[in-house]
Amino acid sequence: MDAALSALVSIAFHGLAYAMVLYLISVGLSVTMGLMGFVNLAHGVFAMAGGYVAISLMNRAGIPFFLALALAFAVVALASMALERTLYARLYGATELDQVLLTIGLVFMAGAAAKFFWGPLPLPVRLPDYLRGQIDIAGRAFPAYRSFLIVGGAAVVTALWLGLERTRFGAQIRATVDNRRMAQSLGINTALLFTCAFAVGSGLAALGGALGADILAIDPTYAQEHLIFFLIVVAVGGLGSIRGPFVAALLLGIADTACKYLIPEFGAFFIYAATLGLLLWRPQGLFGHAA
Amino acid sequence: MTAPPPSPAAHRLRLYEILPWLCAGGAFFVFPDYLALGGQILIMVLFALSLDLVLGYAGIVTLGHAAFFGAGAYVAGILAAHGWTEPLTLLLAAGAVACLLGLVTGAIVLRTSGLSLLMVTLVVSELLQEAANKLGWLTGGADGLQGITIAPVLGLFRFDLFGRTAYLYCLVILFLAWALARLIVHSPFGRSLIGIRENVTRMHAIGSPVFRRRLRIYAISAALAGIAGALLTQTTQFVALQVLSFELSGSVLVMLILGGVGRLYGAFIGAPLYMIAQDQLARDDPAHWLFWIGLLLVVVVMFARGGVLGIVDRLRGALR
């Protein structure tokens, strides 16, 4: 009995850490897809880029952990703004197919570039000493870094939710997601809003990618391989929602961890089947707007 | 789609429609050392053609078409590995299973739209790939399925080492599939699919059973994709896990876009272009190849929507 409880706690813990990473990466995708109605399959590239930038800064330039994270956020956010202004903005009214094709093309390019500059192998992550090892919580030993992920992730999430509820920027985003035309007639500069929201979302993804390098290894196939999980978080959570993807990330993170631990011979099969079932029952996701 | 409106006589065979067959037939004699690649190209043309039917004619954006290709490939492979080696009936079996899969998944997929539809197609193919990966005792898992032998076609034509039989076999099957696709596209059913693509609200308002029509073309397309997969199994005598992959779904999409969607012949242009370029450029460094394909995709979307056939159209318009 004790072993089963221990296993459950372990699954919940690791699942939660995984969920934090998934959420940080996917929340930006949910907002931009709900905000701009743009199918961005290249979102994983921002997470991947965040990982590469942060780890390279740490490994090659000896930059401290938190500074590297902040720089990764900033670099990717800025780069994504350039990308949005030059390419994405032209296709906001375009067909879904065009958006899919553009972003798939970007994924291919990013993967090839990553392989060229960093080689095909996953990047080794060297965590700072103060985040290594184990810590003691209620008489049990937990990996320190995962604990940090949970706490740190929760802090970022809280800041994000407060930001959306309390600031004017957040209010504008919520209004535009609800009804774009109404928002424009109210004088909201939607173009600027899109660019800023896109930058924040991409920055968060970069943060998630860098923080989560321990769980989702940074290698050139990252953007392609994990795309489906990011999309599942968004689709199950509901486009344009902030809380929806959080619930979805929790479900997915814990379920996937549980499956890998308890029934590894089935892999992600049940995750996919459950996603299918949920999308059939509620195509708009758990918290999305009904069509 | 910027193709000019078709006249009721559009179904009559035009001269340029003979071209692909002349090229394919000619290639048999001119490039005897490249018939293995040639066979693969023909298979990809068939696969891309099947995608064109759902994407170009019915407007269904799918990222999981490899599910049907892979299903057909595995059906043919598993049956052959267990002793059923007659190739034509294997094709029928693969096509039938893929068609059934298309009906079942189509009934799900086609009740959604937009992101949900994209997601469902993606999830279905990932589901199948994960299943194939984990059911190693049946599918060979990540190592692939081996031990496949294929009996001679019609009992007469053995699959030889030079790929000659394979090439002609694929060519004949492609020809039959093309004839069917052409008939469908020019039929009232095909026109109604275009209607669904152009304005689905209007189609509902003229009493068209939209869901049933789309399901029908989805199932037909799935069957053709499954047959393409089975052809691959039969000509290579191997089934790799990649036949169900997102990479393959993406690649066939690229092939079709390159050639031009919704024109029936986009597949005949895009697939050879892609495969030949890949053969020449990717042998040195596969990573570079992906970069250039990605760039090409971005360029096509930003500047050359409609692919090669779209460019041809514009040239013809300019020359008039």
Added chain:
Amino acid sequence: MNAAPLALETRGLSKSFGALTVAHAIDFRLPVGARHALIGPNGAGKTTFINLVTGRLTPSAGQILLAGADVTALSPEKRVKRGIGRTFQITALFPGLSVLENVLLAVSERHGAAGDMLRFAGSRRDLVEESEVLLERLGLADHAGRAVRELPYGRQRLVEIAIALGLEPKVLLLDEPAAGVPSAETGLILDIVEGLGRDIAVLIIEHDMDLVFRLAERITVMVQGAILVEGTPEEIAADPRVRAVYLGTEAS
């Protein structure tokens, strides 16, 4: 009240989106062969009513009857088979197809030939001829081979009507057929509607009062999702409530 047989009837038809009610318990009767107009200020719920009747929107309450049969649960496609045809306020055509093909699609659907996979589309000469006759009737014969997107807007509105007529409806719902059409060309629309047989019941939504008063034998006025008043054109023109509704809005 057993007057003329009813081609279309709604009983207590209502529709709400959460707290917002767009249709209040609408009781509407359209006799066979009627020439009926539905007018009201913008946002009154006229198009919503049409969408409920055709099945594009599901009602929150109430019934819809076509020729006495309850069709409330039927899909839009099935209602078309029962005899409803409509035009859209915002042109809904097949832009890349030719004018002939646009109409041919509707005609083929009606004959049940549109699902045929094993023959070439042009081979049903009878359907092609029927479509061509329809185009002649609407003065579109010269444009038959042109892509619809190339036509001037006024002509596109005529194609809308041609498609609806191709369904040989028993109930024809025209949603602002003259909207956006230069006034010189609205005469053609008028002629076509006037030339329709008495086996078709026509309900026309319009803001062009000229058209309304020339075509309609009865007029229903809708305001804020409910019927305000219904009567003959003379009664409506004299009704002070109707004048009050239109006072302050632009004269058509």
